[in-house]
Amino acid sequence: MMYLAYQTQADLMEPIRFGAKMARRMLDSPFMGLLGGNSGIRHLSAAYEMVERAALSHARLPFHIDTTTVGNREVEVVEENVCRLPFGTLLHFKKDVDVPQPRVLVVAPLSGHFATLLVGTVRTLLPDHDVYITDWHNARDVSLDEGPFAFDDYVEHVIKFLEFMGPGSHLLAVCQPCVQALVAAAVMAQEDNPAQPRSMTLMAGPIDCRINPTKVNELATSKPISWFERNLIATVPPGFAGSGRKVYPGFVQLSAFVSMNLGRHMKAHFELYENLAAGELEKAETTKVFYDEYFAVLDLAAEFYLETVQYVFQEYRLPKGELTYRGNPIDFKAIRRTALLTVEGERDDICSIGQTVAAQDICSSLRPHRKRHHMQAGVGHYGVFSGRKWAGQVYPLVRNHILASD
Template sequence: MMYHAYQAHADVMWPLRTMARAAVPMLLDDSLGLGGHPPHRQVAAACEVMRLAEMTHRRPDWGISSVRAQGREWEIAEEEVFHAPFGTLRRFVKVGAPAQPRVLIVAPMSGHFATLLRDTVRTALQDHDVYITDWLNARDVPLSEGRFGLDEYIEHVMRFLEVIGPGAHLMAICQPCVAALAATTLMSEDENPATPASLTLMAGPIDCRVEPTAVNKLATTKPIEWFEKNLISRVPWRFPGGGRRVYPGFVQLTAFMSMNKERHLNAFRDYYVALVEQEHDKAEATRTFYEEYMAVADLPAEFYLETVQRVFQTYDLPRGELTFRGRRVDPSAIRRTALVTIEGERDDICAVGQTLAAQDLCSRLRPYLRTHYVQPGVGHYGVFSGRRWQHQIYPLVRDVIHVSA
């Protein structure tokens, strides 16, 4: 019923939001003599705030048309290299560029689309041939495609690496660090030719027993049955994935925003003021962030529940009890893949030490194949986006990849 109630509210609000969107150009139309008047700007700004506060369920465009590297501008072309039921292996091609190390970025499946990593991709494109796991919104995946749990996630990572071919590098951001480490372990154990040459784990919950954050503690306050009963819903039949059990993206977004309610309220208020005062650059920065942030994707129920239970409640990987299709995952099998672990000093989602735990689990890895770095002064998102990612973290990751290539 939760999903149906949400959709009913969205349907009721649709005409009002549509009118608000249509009103803005008219209210600011200089040819009608309206654009310069403060009352009209105030009404238009209110309409814009209403538009920006709307949750959407479509992946935003990547918007990466070119990148500057090696002293010149390169045109970027997107390619769908491989399509699986729950995600696409997407490649960003620098048209005419020479061969460079291939990197697969594993995006989180955490209520947002992979485009949340746009800055990660754009930065990595300077020196690499970049691929990404472009996960689909679960409400658009028909029931006939079956389940998607943690095992299927790991399988997707391994399959994508095999499609890219031997010698590729793997970079996991946040939540998928567990799956990426498991995939690398299994491929190393099997001596798979497509085993990644390097594995970069960034702000990921490898061992949530280390300095638990508020997010970690929340997962342990209730039994897994509570999460299933209260947070899982079925997609309405009007959508392609009708009937599929999901953890709705709107629930995840609401939870995230409630953690920093004042900050988001202030941001929308400042956005309104910036529009009224015609501070276009300031307004554009807020608009860009929230257009991405308000685009939500539903998670398959199996994946969400298994992640909560096996990663955040029972800590299967660090306790040596994580299994894949009944097979134990033992990271000590990794012996030739260079390991990089990155953390943010002020990360309130994945605390310092949780990602570092991967270094201890990969106990047979030689010292020269290990790198760990804590970035001072950044929170969770600053690990993979923004100035410090671009100028301090990325060069370190790039150098390890190029040495391992």
């Protein structure tokens, strides 16, 4: 009923948003401009635009990366879907370059947002690397005929993507999938898979949530897993390809994210209204671009969500050595050839200091010179993989780590 109620409300709001859009276009027309930029009209137009924007999107936006600079020349970037699996597509940012570059698989989080949340990460990597990314599908658009998508299925997708890319690739995981990326590397090492990555970069991921628990960790342990299943899992209503599938809705996850920093989001939208009303369109555009992406949400398959909460955040199976893959024990000591870099943010309130660096001890067979850790001062969670300090201070370390392992 939860999902049906949400969708009904969204459908009822659609004509209201459409009406606001038409009204705003009329107020922004050249005819109204003859009135000399009346302040009242600008405020009314801004109000209509805020109503127009009061909606979530459930489709991935384009990355909008058309070019990048390689060496001293600008080259075209083309998005290619090179390997499609039921719940995710391997997306390649193809460039026409003269010299082969290290192939890097960016493993995007599956936590309510699309892979475009990492557009800044990809944009920074592109000049020096041949970049691929896991483009996860919205579970509400995946037919029940494709079966379930659980924790092990996520790991299998990562392994299959690395196999498609071929031997010599590198792995970079951001946030939640650091666990699955580490598992994938261990499973491939155990099987002596020729496509096991040469290097692995784990950024702000919950490897060991027992260390310095955050509000996110405390929420996960405050209720039994049965509570999460009863209260947060919904059924996709009719009208979608995945009708009948059990999911953790993206709109629920977004509500949780927003509530953690409600004051900041309210302030941002108030400032957006003021910028629109004042005609400061450049400032307004920056805010709109951010929230266009932030309010684009996807649903998670219920199996994956519940198992991730249980295995990673409640039972700590990875650091306790109790995690399995397809029913078989995982030997992380098998990782001997994949160099490891872990990165954390000083002010990260989602994945705190100590949780990611724990991977260093888990990969105990790696020689010391094959392991490195970096704590980035002055950044929160998103600053680890996006923004000025990511590009200027964290990325050079990632680039050198990959280059030294290539």
